Amino acid sequence: MKFFIDTADVAEIRELAATGLVDGVTTNPSLIAKSGRKILDVIAEICDIVPGPISAEVGATDFDTMLAEGRKLAALRPNVAVKVPLTFPGLKTCKVLADEGVRVNVTLCFSANQAILAAKAGAAFVSPFVGRLDDIGQDGMELIGDIVSIFDNYPAFTTEVLAASIRHPMHVTEAARLGAHVATVPPSVLRQMVQHPLTDKGLATFLADWQKTGQAIL
Numbered sequence: 001m002k003f004f005i006d007t008a009d010v011a012e013i014r015e016l017a018a019t020g021l022v023d024g025v026t027t028n029p030s031l032i033a034k035s036g037r038k039i040l041d042v043i044a045e046i047c048d049i050v051p052g053p054i055s056a057e058v059g060a061t062d063f064d065t066m067l068a069e070g071r072k073l074a075a076l077r078p079n080v081a082v083k084v085p086l087t088f089p090g091l092k093t094c095k096v097l098a099d100e101g102v103r104v105n106v107t108l109c110f111s112a113n114q115a116i117l118a119a120k121a122g123a124a125f126v127s128p129f130v131g132r133l134d135d136i137g138q139d140g141m142e143l144i145g146d147i148v149s150i151f152d153n154y155p156a157f158t159t160e161v162l163a164a165s166i167r168h169p170m171h172v173t174e175a176a177r178l179g180a181h182v183a184t185v186p187p188s189v190l191r192q193m194v195q196h197p198l199t200d201k202g203l204a205t206f207l208a209d210w211q212k213t214g215q216a217i218l
Contacts, residue, residue: 003021003022005185014049025053026055110128110133163175166186172185
């Protein structure tokens with residue numbers, strides 16, 4: 001499974017990328033707004049830090065403007081993945097950009113039918129929002145399982161399932177178990193994934209025993 005970091009905080013991305021665990025980054029208009037910076041500057045800087053796909057979302061909703069924005073974003077760096085909403089204009093934009101060799105992330109997916117349309121439009125990624133489905137009483141992970149199963153039936157589909165709106169580490173575990181290709185996680189969730197009380201306890205024991213030896217490696 002690939003891990004994308006869901007943030008536009010460049011300092012956070014730089015720190016986490018140094019671990020070697022980050023395969024890509026996803027951003028959205030809300031995260032860009034939170035950064036307080038211009039989107040073109042932020043995306044270019046992130047692309048220079050992480051060589052994997054960097055999702056940059058269009059701000060328009062009509063086809064002509066989405067296509068123009070998508071082309072401008074894609075021209076920033078070769079590893080930009082243009083992010084479009086799962087609407088008819090978004091799917092049309094996806095098809096054109098994909099035919100031009102641009103990777104597209106179709107976002108705001110909430111049904112298997114929507115995911116099928118994204119795949120047929122040539123999306124490189126489709127982003128089902130599991131947390132938001134959980135928020136309204138549906139099982140977001142059930143959608144991940146449905147999409148993965150459907151895509152497995154059609155080898156011609158090359159679209160990767162990107163589990164989005166991840167709220168906690170168990171979402172990541174379930175997404176991996178169901179076969180999602182990517183999990184895009186907030187930095188806080190990635191940090192939570194490394195934590196376990198038995199790891200802390202074991203490390204404390206080892207350190208105490210090491211100190212008793214009076215040795216030093218360096």
